[in-house]
Amino acid sequence: KQEVTQIPAALSVPEGENLVLNCSFTDSAIYNLQWFRQDPGKGLTSLLLIQSSQREQTSGRLNASLDKSSGRSTLYIAASQPGDSATYLCAVENFNKFYFGSGTKLNVKP
Amino acid sequence: DTAVSQTPKYLVTQMGNDKSIKCEQNLGHDTMYWYKQDSKKFLKIMFSYNNKELIINETVPNRFSPKSPDKAHLNLHINSLELGDSAVYFCASSIGLAGDTQYFGPGTRLTVL
Numbered sequence: 458k459q460e461v462t463q464i465p466a467a468l469s470v471p472e473g474e475n476l477v478l479n480c481s482f483t484d485s486a487i488y489n490l491q492w493f494r495q496d497p498g499k500g501l502t503s504l505l506l507i508q509s510s511q512r513e514q515t516s517g518r519l520n521a522s523l524d525k526s527s528g529r530s531t532l533y534i535a536a537s538q539p540g541d542s543a544t545y546l547c548a549v550e551n552f553n554k555f556y557f558g559s560g561t562k563l564n565v566k567p
Numbered sequence: 568d569t570a571v572s573q574t575p576k577y578l579v580t581q582m583g584n585d586k587s588i589k590c591e592q593n594l595g596h597d598t599m600y601w602y603k604q605d606s607k608k609f610l611k612i613m614f615s616y617n618n619k620e621l622i623i624n625e626t627v628p629n630r631f632s633p634k635s636p637d638k639a640h641l642n643l644h645i646n647s648l649e650l651g652d653s654a655v656y657f658c659a660s661s662i663g664l665a666g667d668t669q670y671f672g673p674g675t676r677l678t679v680l
Contacts, residue, residue, distance in 0.1 A: 489666055500571070500657060500671035501610075508666065546610065553664050554623060555600075557610035 459484045459551050463558035470537055471566050478532040478561045480547035485525045488550040492521050492532050495544045495560065504545075505532070537565045570594050571672035573658050579678045580648055587644045588675045590658030598622075599641035600659040600669065601633060610657070616641055617664050645677075653679045 460483045470476055480490070489508045493501040505514045505521040507530070513522040520533040530547055544560040571592045580586055592599060600623075601613040615623040619635045630646045645652060655674045661667040 491668065493671075498674075500673040501659075501669075503668045503670065506668050544608065548610075548669075550666070553615065554612055554625070555669065556612075559607060559609050 459487075459549060459554075459556040461547060461549055461556050461558040463545075463547060463561050465561055466559070467562040467564070469564040469566065472537060472539060474537050474565075475533070475535050476537055476563070478534070478545050478547075478563070480530040480532070480558055482528045482530075482549045482556070484549075484551060485528050486551060487525065488552075490521075490523050490530050491548045491550070491555070492519075492530075493546045493548065495546060497543075501546065534563075537563075539565045539567050541565050571658055571660055571670050573656075573672040573675050575675060576673065577676050577678075579680065581680055582648055582650060584648050585644070585646045586648060586677070587642055588656055588658075588677070590641045590643070590672055592639055592658075592660040592670070592672075594660055594662075594670060596660040596662050596670070597638060598661045598664055598667075599635065599638075600661075601641065601643050602657040602659065604655040604657060604674070606654070614641075614643075622664065648677075648679045650679050653677055 464479045491506045492504045507523040518535040544562045546560040548555045548557045598617045600615045614633045616635045658672040659669045
């Protein structure tokens with residue numbers, strides 16, 4: 458059964474810092490991997506979707522990489538801002554099912 | 568323009584009651600999902616429907632019954648509510664069955680007393 462782990466569980470950084478969030482999964486036979494952002498009391502917002510044939514995706518200050526063989530993905534956030542404060546979740550898709558990690562709670566201090 | 572909407576946003580009820588949560592998407596997507604997010608923030612898929620057909624039923628108790636009257640709606644009815652049902656329930660949709668971005672609703676916080 459697919460298991461998704463995210464490290465660290467929480468991260469607090471000063472504004473302007475570059476940071477990396479990690480996601481690992483146990484079954485490399487994934488269809489794709491998706492990074493989401495969840496604000497307190499809100500739903501999830503999709504940030505980046507990486508198909509299994511791709512190595513990375515970029516959107517603005519965000520860059521996500523995927524290494525299927527090692528079961529890892531990273532989300533790189535450049536020049537972090539207080540507005541980036543949220544919980545970031547990764548999810549992998551196997552056979553029409555999405556498996557989520559428990560998230561990394563990011564706090565960017567002004 | 569709300570893409571995926573859920574009602575109600577909050578639901579507080581007594582053990583043993585029956586309740587429903589409604590979900591609607593106006594994105595023209597074929598696939599809709601229900602997820603449960605527990606107190607530890609783990610999101611787990613419960614059901615998925617594609618064109619009103621049940622695709623995934625992820626070992627959910629029979630007390631939970633999804634209903635999809637049309638492609639744009641996926642409702643969740645819960646019978647005989649238990650304390651352990653307290654969670655946030657998220658509805659989501661995607662264009663197709665696999666490989667597509669999922670769009671989530673704002674969630675329904677269910678509290679069973």
